[in-house]
Amino acid sequence: MTQTKRYTSPTLTAFVEQLFEKAGADTEVAQVVTRVLLEGELLGHRTHGLNLVSRYIDGMLSGQVKARAETLEQVSDSGISSLFDGHYVLGPYCVSRALDSAAKGATAQGIGIAVVRRAAHIGCLAAYLKPFTDRGLIAMVYSSDPSVGVVCAHGGIDPIYTPNPIAAGIPTRGAPILLDVSMSTVTLALVGQCRDAGSNLPHPVLMSNEGQVSDAPADFFSTPPGSILPLGGQTFGHKGFALAILVEALTSGLAGHGRKDGPEQWGASATTVVIDPRFFGGLEAFTDETSFLSKLILGSRAVDPQRPVRLPGQAGLKLREQALDEGVGLSQKVLDDLNQTAAQLQLPALT
Amino acid sequence: MTQTKRYTSPTLTAFVEQLFEKAGADTEVAQVVTRVLLEGELLGHRTHGLNLVSRYIDGMLSGQVKARAETLEQVSDSGISSLFDGHYVLGPYCVSRALDSAAKGATAQGIGIAVVRRAAHIGCLAAYLKPFTDRGLIAMVYSSDPSVGVVCAHGGIDPIYTPNPIAAGIPTRGAPILLDVSMSTVTLALVGQCRDAGSNLPHPVLMSNEGQVSDAPADFFSTPPGSILPLGGQTFGHKGFALAILVEALTSGLAGHGRKDGPEQWGASATTVVIDPRFFGGLEAFTDETSFLSKLILGSRAVDPQRPVRLPGQAGLKLREQALDEGVGLSQKVLDDLNQTAAQLQLPALT
Numbered sequence: 001m002t003q004t005k006r007y008t009s010p011t012l013t014a015f016v017e018q019l020f021e022k023a024g025a026d027t028e029v030a031q032v033v034t035r036v037l038l039e040g041e042l043l044g045h046r047t048h049g050l051n052l053v054s055r056y057i058d059g060m061l062s063g064q065v066k067a068r069a070e071t072l073e074q075v076s077d078s079g080i081s082s083l084f085d086g087h088y089v090l091g092p093y094c095v096s097r098a099l100d101s102a103a104k105g106a107t108a109q110g111i112g113i114a115v116v117r118r119a120a121h122i123g124c125l126a127a128y129l130k131p132f133t134d135r136g137l138i139a140m141v142y143s144s145d146p147s148v149g150v151v152c153a154h155g156g157i158d159p160i161y162t163p164n165p166i167a168a169g170i171p172t173r174g175a176p177i178l179l180d181v182s183m184s185t186v187t188l189a190l191v192g193q194c195r196d197a198g199s200n201l202p203h204p205v206l207m208s209n210e211g212q213v214s215d216a217p218a219d220f221f222s223t224p225p226g227s228i229l230p231l232g233g234q235t236f237g238h239k240g241f242a243l244a245i246l247v248e249a250l251t252s253g254l255a256g257h258g259r260k261d262g263p264e265q266w267g268a269s270a271t272t273v274v275i276d277p278r279f280f281g282g283l284e285a286f287t288d289e290t291s292f293l294s295k296l297i298l299g300s301r302a303v304d305p306q307r308p309v310r311l312p313g314q315a316g317l318k319l320r321e322q323a324l325d326e327g328v329g330l331s332q333k334v335l336d337d338l339n340q341t342a343a344q345l346q347l348p349a350l351t
Numbered sequence: 352m353t354q355t356k357r358y359t360s361p362t363l364t365a366f367v368e369q370l371f372e373k374a375g376a377d378t379e380v381a382q383v384v385t386r387v388l389l390e391g392e393l394l395g396h397r398t399h400g401l402n403l404v405s406r407y408i409d410g411m412l413s414g415q416v417k418a419r420a421e422t423l424e425q426v427s428d429s430g431i432s433s434l435f436d437g438h439y440v441l442g443p444y445c446v447s448r449a450l451d452s453a454a455k456g457a458t459a460q461g462i463g464i465a466v467v468r469r470a471a472h473i474g475c476l477a478a479y480l481k482p483f484t485d486r487g488l489i490a491m492v493y494s495s496d497p498s499v500g501v502v503c504a505h506g507g508i509d510p511i512y513t514p515n516p517i518a519a520g521i522p523t524r525g526a527p528i529l530l531d532v533s534m535s536t537v538t539l540a541l542v543g544q545c546r547d548a549g550s551n552l553p554h555p556v557l558m559s560n561e562g563q564v565s566d567a568p569a570d571f572f573s574t575p576p577g578s579i580l581p582l583g584g585q586t587f588g589h590k591g592f593a594l595a596i597l598v599e600a601l602t603s604g605l606a607g608h609g610r611k612d613g614p615e616q617w618g619a620s621a622t623t624v625v626i627d628p629r630f631f632g633g634l635e636a637f638t639d640e641t642s643f644l645s646k647l648i649l650g651s652r653a654v655d656p657q658r659p660v661r662l663p664g665q666a667g668l669k670l671r672e673q674a675l676d677e678g679v680g681l682s683q684k685v686l687d688d689l690n691q692t693a694a695q696l697q698l699p700a701l702t
Contacts, residue, residue, distance in 0.1 A: 080431055081461025081630040110432025111464045111624075115631050138600060156651035156660040161644070170600045177600075179593035203586055211654045231583060231590055235554055239582055242530035242663040243594075245644070249489060249521045249528075253640045256632015260643035273462075279432040280466050281607015289604045292611035293512070293596070300507035303562045309507040312593040 004335045006327025007350070012038055015350050016053055019338070020090075022345040023057045025067035029093045033067075036092035040124035041330075042323045043178075043316035047189050048124030050330060054337040056090060056121065057345075064265065065090060065120045072097060080105035083255065084116045088267055091122030095270050099128055099139060102274040106137055110279030117255035118267045126180035126316065128272075129169025133176035136283045138275040140168045143268050144251045146258040150220075151184045152227035154241035157211045159227035161259075163187050164247035169313075171283075173291040178313025183244035185229045191220050205229045355686045357678025358701070363389055366701050367404055370689070371441075373696040374408045376418035380444045384418075387443035391475035392681075393674045394529075394667035398540050399475030401681060405688040407441060407472065408696075415616065416441060416471045423448060431456035434606065435467040439618055442473030446621050450479055450490060453625040457488055461630030468606035470619045477531035477667065479623075480520025484527035487634045489626040492518045494619050495602045497609040501571075502535045503578035505592035508562045510578035512610075514538050515598035520664075522634075524642040529664025534595035536580045542571050556580045 013034055020030035033056070041049030059065030066089045075083040082101050086094040098114035105112020125141045132139035142164070149159045163182035170177040185205035194201050195217035207227045208219035213234060220226040231240025251269035252258030258269065277286035294311055302308050330338075339349040364385055371381035384407070392400030410416030417440045426434040433452050437445040449465035456463020476492045483490035493515070500510045514533035521528040536556035545552050546568035558578045559570035564585060571577040582591025602620035603609030609620065628637035645662055653659050681689075690700040 075632075076630060078460040078630050081626075083631045105431075109429040109460075111462055113462045113626070117632070140597075153648045153651050153660045155654055155658055156648070157654055158651040160647050160651060166594065166597075168597045168600075170597065170604070177596060179597060181590040181593050185587055207654070211652070231587060233584075233587070236536055236582060236584070238663070239532040242532050243517065245528060245648075245663060246491075246517075246519045246521065246530060248644055249519075249637075249641055250626075253521070253637045253644075254626070254628055254631040256636030256640070258640040258643070259647065260640050275432075275464070275601075275605070277605055279427060279429050280434045280605040281426075281468070285607030286600075286604045289607070289609040289611050290600055292609070293599055293604075296511050296610065297504045297507070297596075300504050300509040300511060301562070303506055303508055303558070307506055309504045312589070312596060 002332040003329040004332060006329045008327055009038065009042070009324060012050070012328060015338070016050065018347060019053060019057060019341055019345060020067065022347055023060045023067070025060070025090070026069045028069050029067050029090060032096045033090045033092045036096065036123055036127050039127035039130070041328060042320040043124070043126055044319040045124040045126065045316070046331070048127070050338065051334045052121065052123055054341045057341050059120060060090075064088065069093070077101070080109055080112050082114045084114065086116050086119035086267070088118055088120045088265065091119040091268055091270075094119035095122050095128055095141065095272065098270065098272040099132065099141070099274065102272045103132060103135070103137060103139070106274040106276040111273065111275050113271065113273045115251070115254045115269070115271045117252070117257040117269050118263075119270055120267060122268045122270055124180070125165055125167030126178050126313065129167065129178050130176060132274060133169040133171040133178075136171050136277065136287075138168065138170055138277065140166070140273040141270060142166055142247045142250050143270040144248050145266065145268050146252045146261065147263045147266055150188050150228055151230055151244065152207050154230055154232075154237040157207055157209065157227065159225055161244055161248055163228070164244040166243070166247060170290055171287055172294055173287045175317050176313065177290065177294065177311050178316065183231050183240045183247060185231055185233055185240070188228070191217055191228065195221060205233065353683040354680040355683060357680045359678050360389065360393070360675060363401070363679060366689070367401065369698060370404060370408060370692055370696060371418065373698055374411045374418070376411070376441070377420045379420050380418050380441060383447045384441045384443045387447065387474055387478050390478035390481070392679060393671040394475070394477055395670040396475040396477065396667070397682070399478070401689065402685045403472065403474055405692045408692050410471060411441075415439065420444070428452070431460055431463050433465045435465065437467050437470035437618070439469055439471045439616065442470040442619055442621075445470035446473050446479055446492065446623065449621065449623040450483065450492070450625065453623045454483060454486075454488060454490070457625040457627040462624065462626050464622065464624045466602070466605045466620070466622045468603070468608040468620050470621055472617065473619045473621055475531070476516055476518030477529050477664065480518065480529050481527060483625060484520040484522040484529075487522050487628065487638075489522070489628065490520045491624040492621060493598045493601050494621040495599050496617060496619050497603045497612065498614045498617055501539050501579055502581055502595065503558050505581055505583075505588040508558055508560065508578065510576055512595055512599055514579070515595040517594070517598060521641055522638055523645055524638045526668050527664065528641065528645065528662050529667065534582050534591045534598060536582055536584055536591070539579070542568055542579065546572060556584065
């Protein structure tokens with residue numbers, strides 16, 4: 001993949017914020033969305049980073065995606081628990097506001113939860129967590145999309161639900177543990193990438209519409225469509241399947257807006273939970289424990305000595321540090337897309 | 352397995368409660384523990400049902416396990432969040448009290464959480480959930496045991512942590528969805544059962560102490576010991592591994608008592624979270640959504656037409672209904688153990 005020259009994080013931030021604002025976003029929304037997408041890019045989530053800017057702005061310009069802070073509606077609030085209706089506002093803004101609301105509950109009474117329905121695309125869940133772990137809080141995000149069905153039930157053939165990721169940021173004495181895992185074997189994005197590259201998947205994790213396990217993208221992109229196996233695959237898929245149902249319940253179930261409503265527009269149900277360890281055994285005991293566990297894990301012998309055991313998020317945080325030090329290189333395609341969007345909005349290109 | 356005649360649920364309840372009381376438990380503790388163990392039995396969890404009664408009472412008689420309600424200490428309480436120190440009180444009593452505390456928070460403000468450290472063995476997590484789903488609440492239980500390490504890190508060899516189950520009860524318009532899944536491929540109990548039966552595991556989910564994947568229990572019960580692969584196995588084990596770390600953080604991390612303390616006595620860290628859908632999109636919208644999802648799942652075509660797709664907990668709830676209708680048959684071994692315990696306590700046998 002061709003890489004561009006490296007840009008500083010403030011340069012990219014200013015450029016992308018300006019794009020969002022010119023396209024009609026409030027300053028606050030532009031700032032929050034830019035921060036989340038840049039964070040995804042820094043953590044190395046290239047499919048959920050700055051490549052999304054042009055797509056998000058296309059959505060705004062077509063009118064499908066909203067970008068005013070006031071459009072995000074707080075439907076209920078107990079002080080600890082709240083529900084937001086995103087009305088298809090840019091997802092990173094919806095989820096960030098939900099996390100802030102959950103964190104308020106957590107710092108007041110130990111735990112807070114905020115649910116969002118109808119958020120526009122919410123990007124990379126891992127990109128939301130560090131601001132909370134930096135404050136000594138555990139932050140969790142669950143999401144599903146009731147307008148999409150691509151994963152099958154355990155033992156079933158038909159596609160029913162989304163990969164339904166669970167993400168969490170866990171403070172330690174050092175770098176946080178950042179996990180972000182789907183309850184399916186693979187994501188839809190990977191299946192699409194393999195199709196585009198003309199290759200099979202690395203493992204047989206697809207189910208054809210006739211009930212055959214397959215590694216061929218064509219067996220997924222068929223009519224009727226195939227599906228993706230739950231985490232655990234054919235043998236232990238009852239576990240990924242059960243956890244995915246839990247994610248559906250915590251997101252679309254609590255949101256009061258889900259598959260029963262047959263939504264046609266892509267839109268996430270997202271649930272955020274924040275916990276403050278100070279209300280339990282204390283922050284010090286908590287980070288002592290998570291640091292001790294981290295040390296046990298990192299000290300464990302590797303099956304392949306060339307690939308030492310790592311903590312979730314460790315590789316991403318290293319890329320992030322490097323990018324902050326040396327600047328962020330974009331793929332040529334992302335830069336071209338950004339500059340095309342800039343031209344469309346009559347703004348100067350990023351050079 | 353030889354089955355005894357069938358006993359009614361009230362007969363078994365009265366018999367087991369009497370055993371616990373005679374062995375020194377408070378009435379309240381005896382009642383709660385009996386209810387949870389019988390519920391495990393009814394749901395078909397034969398390894399986490401009434402077979403545990405004699406083991407629990409042995410623990411009480413040896414002095415390791417406590418059975419007075421007042422020994423369970425509430426360390427903190429914000430109204431929504433609380434921490435208990437079980438001081439090795441019978442686990443089902445500790446977890447039930449924690450769930451009650453979390454449910455109080457949930458019905459007051461939408462969500463409640465209670466963490467327990469040093470609970471004695473807590474039995475079958477699925478057995479705690481139905482009283483809460485019957486009230487229209489989502490109930491979740493996470494657990495780990497910081498004195499035990501049997502599962503390896505993804506890509507690692509050495510055993511580090513426990514299978515770390517996640518359980519949840521989800522209300523629908525009909526029977527609840529009850530899930531209870533470990534974040535490892537298999538549980539320690541299964542590895543032990545295979546060893547005792549002289550058989551290999553059905554799948555290669557063990558890691559020998561030399562880093563070879565294996566299906567032979569001998570590769571686990573070796574010196575130094577082998578380990579169990581995380582959920583997801585060799586290919587997708589980073590997901591089960593990440594979720595297991597989250598469970599460690601939510602249980603032993605919040606409890607302020609974990610692996611860092613090097614506990615030697617078997618004792619669970621358990622975290623309970625209860626959510627009331629009425630504070631979000633409403634109970635009706637919630638159960639409409641979970642029922643709709645259930646219908647989609649149950650209506651999906653099965654890979655093997657002889658094995659229709661099922662919801663988590665469905666098989667157990669069917670066994671439960673049957674047992675309540677027709678009585679509960681015990682294995683001859685469980686009956687013998689119960690009666691030996693009764694004799695030891697100078698109580699009449701169950702006939």
